[in-house]
Amino acid sequence: MLEMYPSLALGPQRDCYYREREPPNHMALYPSSCDMAARAMPPHLLAPPPVPSEHASKGKQDSVKLELENSSLWKQFNSIGTEMIITKKGRRMFPQLKVKLSGLNPTLRYILLLDMVPVDASRYRFQGDAWQVVGGAEARLPDRVFIHPDSPATGAHWQSRNISFHRAKLTNNTLDTQGYIILHSLHRYQPRVHVIEARDVLRWGGGQYSFIFPETQFLTVTAYQNNKITELKIKSNPFAKGFRDDGMNSKRQRDVRQKRKLSEPLDIVSCDPCDSTELLPQSSELHCLALASLPNLPENICGYSSDSPIQESSPPEQQQPALDLLGQAFIASQMTDIVADIDTDMSDGQQDESGNKVADGLMDGSIHLPSYNEAYSNAPLSSTSFDSTPTLSLCPPILPTHLPPSPPPPPLRITPPPSTLLPPPYLPPSSLRPPLLLQFSQRSSPTLIYPLPPPPQAPPSADSYHSIPPSELRRDLASPCMSADVAFSTLSPSSCQTVQLDHTMLPDPNQAVQVSPVCNQAAPLLGFNPTAYPYTDPPACSNVSQSHLPSLTDFSGHSAPQSHPSLSYPLPPHAALSSLSRPTSLTFPASVQTWPPPNVSSNGIRPSLAIPGAAQVQAASFPLSSFPHPQSSLPNSAYQPSPGSAVPSASFPSFQHSVSSHIPPSLTNHSLASTAYPQNQTTAPSSYPPTSPVEIGSFAQFNPGAAYLPEMVLHHPSLLPPLGPSHLTSSSPPALYPPFASYPLRLCQDPRSSFPIPLRHMYRQHQHGHAHPQGSYLDMSGRAVF
DNA sequence: TCTGCTCACACGTTTGAAACGG
DNA sequence: ACCGTTTCAAACGTGTGAGCAG
Numbered sequence: 011m012l013e014m015y016p017s018l019a020l021g022p023q024r025d026c027y028y029r030e031r032e033p034p035n036h037m038a039l040y041p042s043s044c045d046m047a048a049r050a051m052p053p054h055l056l057a058p059p060p061v062p063s064e065h066a067s068k069g070k071q072d073s074v075k076l077e078l079e080n081s082s083l084w085k086q087f088n089s090i091g092t093e094m095i096i097t098k099k100g101r102r103m104f105p106q107l108k109v110k111l112s113g114l115n116p117t118l119r120y121i122l123l124l125d126m127v128p129v130d131a132s133r134y135r136f137q138g139d140a141w142q143v144v145g146g147a148e149a150r151l152p153d154r155v156f157i158h159p160d161s162p163a164t165g166a167h168w169q170s171r172n173i174s175f176h177r178a179k180l181t182n183n184t185l186d187t188q189g190y191i192i193l194h195s196l197h198r199y200q201p202r203v204h205v206i207e208a209r210d211v212l213r214w215g216g217g218q219y220s221f222i223f224p225e226t227q228f229l230t231v232t233a234y235q236n237n238k239i240t241e242l243k244i245k246s247n248p249f250a251k252g253f254r255d256d257g258m259n260s261k262r263q264r265d266v267r268q269k270r271k272l273s274e275p276l277d278i279v280s281c282d283p284c285d286s287t288e289l290l291p292q293s294s295e296l297h298c299l300a301l302a303s304l305p306n307l308p309e310n311i312c313g314y315s316s317d318s319p320i321q322e323s324s325p326p327e328q329q330q331p332a333l334d335l336l337g338q339a340f341i342a343s344q345m346t347d348i349v350a351d352i353d354t355d356m357s358d359g360q361q362d363e364s365g366n367k368v369a370d371g372l373m374d375g376s377i378h379l380p381s382y383n384e385a386y387s388n389a390p391l392s393s394t395s396f397d398s399t400p401t402l403s404l405c406p407p408i409l410p411t412h413l414p415p416s417p418p419p420p421p422l423r424i425t426p427p428p429s430t431l432l433p434p435p436y437l438p439p440s441s442l443r444p445p446l447l448l449q450f451s452q453r454s455s456p457t458l459i460y461p462l463p464p465p466p467q468a469p470p471s472a473d474s475y476h477s478i479p480p481s482e483l484r485r486d487l488a489s490p491c492m493s494a495d496v497a498f499s500t501l502s503p504s505s506c507q508t509v510q511l512d513h514t515m516l517p518d519p520n521q522a523v524q525v526s527p528v529c530n531q532a533a534p535l536l537g538f539n540p541t542a543y544p545y546t547d548p549p550a551c552s553n554v555s556q557s558h559l560p561s562l563t564d565f566s567g568h569s570a571p572q573s574h575p576s577l578s579y580p581l582p583p584h585a586a587l588s589s590l591s592r593p594t595s596l597t598f599p600a601s602v603q604t605w606p607p608p609n610v611s612s613n614g615i616r617p618s619l620a621i622p623g624a625a626q627v628q629a630a631s632f633p634l635s636s637f638p639h640p641q642s643s644l645p646n647s648a649y650q651p652s653p654g655s656a657v658p659s660a661s662f663p664s665f666q667h668s669v670s671s672h673i674p675p676s677l678t679n680h681s682l683a684s685t686a687y688p689q690n691q692t693t694a695p696s697s698y699p700p701t702s703p704v705e706i707g708s709f710a711q712f713n714p715g716a717a718y719l720p721e722m723v724l725h726h727p728s729l730l731p732p733l734g735p736s737h738l739t740s741s742s743p744p745a746l747y748p749p750f751a752s753y754p755l756r757l758c759q760d761p762r763s764s765f766p767i768p769l770r771h772m773y774r775q776h777q778h779g780h781a782h783p784q785g786s787y788l789d790m791s792g793r794a795v796f
Numbered sequence: 797t798c799t800g801c802t803c804a805c806a807c808g809t810t811t812g813a814a815a816c817g818g
Numbered sequence: 819a820c821c822g823t824t825t826c827a828a829a830c831g832t833g834t835g836a837g838c839a840g
Contacts, residue, residue, distance in 0.1 A: 095833085098802070102831070135799085182801085195800075232801050233834090240833070249831040252807035259807045264834075 073113035076203060076221040079172050080108045083246060084225040091141055092228035093239045100179035100190040104247045107175040107201055114165030122158035123204040124175045126191050129227055134196050136235035151184060151192040154787050162208040189787030193230045201226045
């Protein structure tokens with residue numbers, strides 16, 4: 011196993027190292043050192059174990075590894091309960107996601123994506139020094155993906171440096187036009203990094219890796235709730251230096267300024283009004299300092315702990331000399347600290363470097379943080395304690411004991427291109443036990459996003475997504491390998507394979523949870539129960555309909571027609587369908603002119619039928635953080651996140667989203683779940699329709715008839731194909747999609763089917779927009795963001 | 797009254813163009 | 819003219835607290 015997945019054995023060892031020692035069905039043998047983490051982690055976030063595959067023996071591709079560079083800082087925040095400010099104008103993350111990639115093919119190009127996955131379907135409130143669930147999550151917001159500005163870049167490029175997503179911004183502005191990642195306030199999210207092989211900017215696929223670092227989970231806030239977080243942020247973030255105890259914007263200084271303001275009328279009276287404006291900045295500063303030289307205000311005024319080393323080391327303002335020298339003296343006195351800070355914090359130009367140092371200091375006690383550990387250790391199901399000591403403890407599996415409380419994260423998937431006008435059917439539902447999925451699409455063709463599939467019998471249209479009879483739903487959710495539905499019958503048999511993994515395989519919370527690509531080989535899957543999650547048999551999948559249903563196969567993972575997933579558990583009372591995950595899509599630009607023929611392959615990517623193409627990866631999830639997750643006060647607490655017992659996350663989130671816009675309101679509830687997927691699920695816990703899949707499909711550029719107009723368009727400058735004059739002639743596509751509110755994912759058949767729709771749409775966007783200066787964002791719900 | 801959000805503010809950091817010198 | 823370094827100002831990032839809305 012380790013030979014096949016060296017990444018499991020290499021790299022920095024984590025305190026909760028996830029390694030498979032026993033067959034997956036021997037879950038009880040796992041140690042419990044990560045018990046808290048595992049318990050706090052919703053099952054749907056559990057990571058799949060690496061899947062042995064053909065690729066496993068092929069070298070580097072299977073050893074792709076992502077390490078969180080500033081893990082210690084994240085752990086520090088996580089131990090308190092990381093909060094991320096989100097603002098209307100967008101706010102960067104701190105700590106920032108700083109990772110290091112290894113195991114890539116130096117010559118191949120990769121695209122790095124960052125997205126945020128809701129951890130659960132709950133809304134939180136900070137009460138009693140702890141975060142508590144207070145209700146259901148709000149409606150899912152547009153799924154946007156931040157594309158690392160360097161994308162696409164070679165593996166050598168990615169591996170030669172630390173990769174930072176610090177330019178990614180979070181916003182709570184649902185109407186955001188900047189392309190920032192839109193999140194709900196007071197919700198919990200899990201950042202997720204995707205590494206997607208991109209043979210060129212137009213051809214994605216061939217390998218996809220998704221990583222989640224459990225310690226990077228965070229709660230979104232518009233204002234910090236936990237002052238311990240505030241303190242840690244101020245201590246760690248160079249941009250917040252001004253708020254440190256020795257900074258000019260510290261609480262003390264602000265109090266001084268406030269005092270000064272009160273006495274300002276006196277200053278005005280005493281100063282010449284003619285030059286007051288010019289002198290004001292300097293004089294006010296000096297005045298501020300002068301006031302600072304007065305006896306200190308009581309510490310409790312600012313609420314800052316006085317035992318901060320920084321504060322203690324800072325020169326007492328009262329010791330500053332006379333006014334005329336005060337400013338310089340003060341500045342000089344700060345210089346040492348500032349320079350020192352810069353040297354240590356910014357030595358490599360990375361902000362979080364300082365954070366790491368701070369965190370490290372916290373970890374080893376060199377920096378004292380007033381007792382937040384104690385405070386949180388007492389919290390119910392409190393934080394995961396990320397021990398700095400590397401160990402090889404294994405996380406116990408989380409066995410679902412009751413209904414899923416929360417929606418799983420949407421998987422980022424690469425799916426084969428549609429060969430027909432009809433998109434894949436609805437995603438199949440889940441089972442009680444969310445398996446972890448891997449789906450592989452052997453396509454070398456360029457990628458296209460699969461938005462929410464419309465009813466098979468009707469051409470995709472904006473209206474077609476709002477209501478369909480349950481019977482249609484059932485049909486849509488049929489097994490991918492069930493008898494062919496003409497609607498889904500064009501992909502090559504080998505274009506997709508699905509592997510479902512037992513989610514009970516817990517990941518190392520300290521190591522990126524990785525879902526490795528799997529080849530089209532029915533290899534025995536370590537870490538998942540072949541009985542429960544039968545591996546898709548290629549011949550069986552050769553059924554055209556199956557191969558055409560990437561989404562479906564994702565969730566069923568069965569080749570047998572009878573293995574229809576079923577959703578046998580109700581939704582959480584507060585988890586309305588609208589609030590759950592939904593499939594999201596990525597659309598990639600394509601250029602007809604530059605598009606390679608489908609059978610042209612290079613560097614290992616085989617043509618449609620023979621090329622290991624896009625690897626579809628089910629999003630993983632992970633042991634969860636340290637957020638105290640007390641039982642909800644909601645009437646039905648059974649649906650509340652229960653750290654103590656692994657709850658299979660609503661494996662239907664994606665399904666929910668998929669169907670939510672199609673089904674009558676009457677179905678958008680528990681009954682829907684139970685009725686929408688009535689098929690026999692002999693392989694029981696298999697289907698885990700976890701999430702709102704983010705699909706990356708292949709362009710149907712070779713199939714002009716299969717023109718889809720994804721509502722979401724990738725507008726990354728580097729990904730924009732050169733467009734010839736012919737493209738300019740096409741008119742802008744109509745506004746097929748409503749603005750944010752419903753965020754339906756749809757594929758619309760473009761009336762101008764002869765033109766590659768995504769390109770046209772994108773080009774229009776490109777003409778009127780511009781690349782985001784700080785990176786690229788994908789609106790995965792259907793809105794161009796640039 | 798409480799909670800959550802927005803905004804202006806002050807401070808610090810980052811960035812890139814301009815200036816300068818070799 | 820080119821290149822590298824330094825300087826400097828604008829833009830940006832940050833937490834705070836007042837004010838507002840529900």
